[in-house]
Amino acid sequence: MRENGTANGLNATHDVEIEERESFEGLISGDCLSSLVEWLNAIVPDLRLPLDVTEEELRGCLIDGTVFCTILNKLHPGSVEMDVGSECGPVNFKRFLIAMDEMGLPSFELFDIEQHGACLLKKIVQEIEWRVSTQSENLKNQNNLCRAREEKYQSRVRALETLVKGTVEENKVVINQLLHIKIEKSKLEEKAKVEEQDVLQLKKEKIQNDIEMSRIREELESSKQMHERHCLQLEAQAENTKVVLEEKLKELESILSDSSKKVDELQSFSESKQKRWKNKERSYQSFIDQQYRALKELRKASKSIKHEALKTRKSYSEELNYLGIKLKGLVDAAENYHSVLAENRRLYNEVQDLKGNIRVYCRIRPFLPGQSKKQTAIEYIGENGELVVSNPAKKGKDTHRLFKFNKVFSPAATQEEVFLDTQPLIRSVLDGYNVCIFAYGQTGSGKTYTMSGPNGSSKEDWGVNFRALNDLFQISQNRKSSIIYEVGVQMVEIYNEQVRDLLVGDSCQRRLGIWSTTQPNGLAVPEASMHSVKSTTDVLELMNIGLMNRAVGATALNERSSRSHSVLTVHVRGMDIKTNAVLRGSLHLVDLAGSERVDRSEATGDRLREAQHINKSLSALGDVIFALAQKNAHVPYRNSKLTQVLQSSLGGQAKTLMFVQLNPDVESYSETISTLKFAERVSGVELGAALTNREGRDIRELMEQVAFLKETITKKDQEIEHLQLLKGNGNAIKHGMSSMRYGSFSPGGQSSGTPRQSQSLARRQSLGNFEKAAFDVDNCSVNSDKHSEAGSQQSMDDLKCHNESSVQTNLAGRDFGQNITDDIELLSFGDADAEERLSDISDGDLSMGDTETDGSICSAVEFTLFPEVSKPSDKPEEDEKADKAEKSDNNGRSIVPSKLPKLPQKVVQTKPTRLSMFTSSSKVSSSARKITAATTGSSSTMPPKRRQ
């Protein structure tokens, strides 16, 4: 019965829990309660239940699950595992009593574990299962499973219970089985734990799923709302679109109706147009017919016009023929153009000549930056070349001084304006004239500025030099169809009375000699390097080199003061293509050194020496010009290197232009006055008509003939030498041959040319190399031609005469031919010696100041070198007198030169090379020395070296 009751109780545990609790009332009697409390306190001291606890209080008491299990194990050791208690958590004591009650335990004293163990266990299991089921209400499926298991266990328990009812042995077996079941139970518990964990896991998952579900639901809700909103929008749009479409439809319908109306209109219009076209077609047809008729008429007319055109053509060709005849006349006239051009040139130069050959232009320098507060000495500048300078320091009539020149340029005048008035002279150079342009003035007055322009100047600032050469090239280009020009440039510097080549890089170069003979080509310094130039660029380069090489020193007056005279010489040679006539002109562009007084430049030492040389040369220039102005028979060119170099340009055959440069500063008044006085003196010079250097064709032919003969003689000489070698009888044969050879030069000999030609040839033969061939070959002018032809003949006569007289005096036993032989031998000096001698001629004894007038041996040389000084042909009477004087008076030193043989001008002019110049001079000096020795018997005038 109890078994059944227990089984029933188990089944109904959870369903009737509350009823059971109510039925617990009165289960425990008073004795039992107190003994129970004691027992409990003894088992679990921590419980500390008061002994007078009422049943109600006891029922309300909670005991820990483990305590609960401990109590059970005390009652029945090993009946329950402690884990179960810890899992149950706190257990209401009431439940414990109920469990005891359910197990039918009357009291604790009567409790028999073997008897009530199974029942107790069942209760405990139920309790656990109940607890699990209460904890996992949501997992109903699990519960079902558990229930199924529970049922299974119940069946087992039942089986056990049946066994328990059996014998004690059976009970033991049952106990074993119970133990086995316990083990299984523990396994099941483990499983239950696992499942519990699963349940927990599932719970978590469920919570997560619930969260997820709620999220999804929310999302679903929001998307649903969105969708609804979207749907609403779409519906609104559809509504709008529908309205718009309806409107459009209405519009289209109206358009359609309009179009159909238009179509109707067009149709009617096209029909009317068609009608009009048909009308037009008819009218065109009638017009074409009309045109066709007109065309027929035109054809007829064109035929008649063609006929007329033929007639006109005929008359035109007749007119053309007439024009051709006229054109021929014009061509003839054009052919005469060149001669007209030449005539023009001639006339132009005549005009230039009429203007006077020395022109003086005055240029006043502006105040330099920083000098604006200075007082000017320039009072007035007239348009016709008047210049008034005033001296504030003086009073009365001396305050103002008037000067007059060809032109006065104010400080504002540009380089171009200055050059415009110079330009005509440049053209004259190309017409075969010698021109000299020089700038004179104190240091810093603008000489270099006028001549070259400022340093590194642009084309606008170019000075006269650059512009002149530029002009030369331009004019020569314009004339190239009729005249071919060659241009060569020399640039020298005269520094401390020494001439240096500015176009040679070597700074320590040697001094150059000057050949002071009046040369039509103005080649005064033959040793200076000659540079052929073809363009302005070439000239610019050369002049830059020259300007860099120019000696520049500092003085108190000008920081960059040039202490030397620079002479740029441009040699022009032009050949007329038609006539082969050669034109020759030279242009000297001179930048003089400062003209200030020595005391004012505060110079000492080297600077003082420089200043003295400069002053000396400038005063020599003044003397020359003064002599020219006075038309003196003798002009002292040789007093300075400057006048020697410029001789050809200052003489009677040249055009000269002087720029007088003035410093406007009143402090420079005295310098300004002395400069202006000098300029005034120069402007008074009349040089006479300039002469052009023109050479005829016949001269050229003669020159060629001479060259040919020279060649023949050279060949003969070579043959003679060859024969000498062959025969081995050197001295005898040589003498014989020499006699033969020289005999050919004697006037009576079998010479192929005239004696004069032979002499000239002999000289030429000995000359050897020529440095400046271009300017050497044709060194004659129309003027010099006539002059030198006569002069040469005269010289030959003189030479003969001189030889005769020599025979009569000290040079007995030598005939004319032998004399020439001497000359030739003299001409054969080496180059070095030649240079030295040339230098000697211009630098040494021969340059002594007043030798022109004292008639020494040097005068003899001078006579030869400066034939224009005393012109034998012009003054035959003087010559005769001199002749007599020479014979009668050995001390008549001034007379001797007039008796000296004058070099044939032609020879001198045709070979102005360094060597030729030297040899001519050497010969002359040699002759002169001999004669001097003969006439004066004095050797003191010549150093021993030069007599060799």
Ligand SMILES: Nc1ncnc2c1ncn2[C@@H]1O[C@H](COP(=O)(O)OP(=O)(O)OP(=O)(O)O)[C@@H](O)[C@H]1O
């Ligand atoms: N017409 C001018 N216009 C402007 N500046 C000028 C003029 N003339 C000269 N000068 C200036 O005056 C200064 C002196 O001129 P420049 O050197 O030409 O004098 P110079 O007479 O040649 O002197 P030196 O005798 O020392 O050679 C230079 O600075 C130059 O540029």
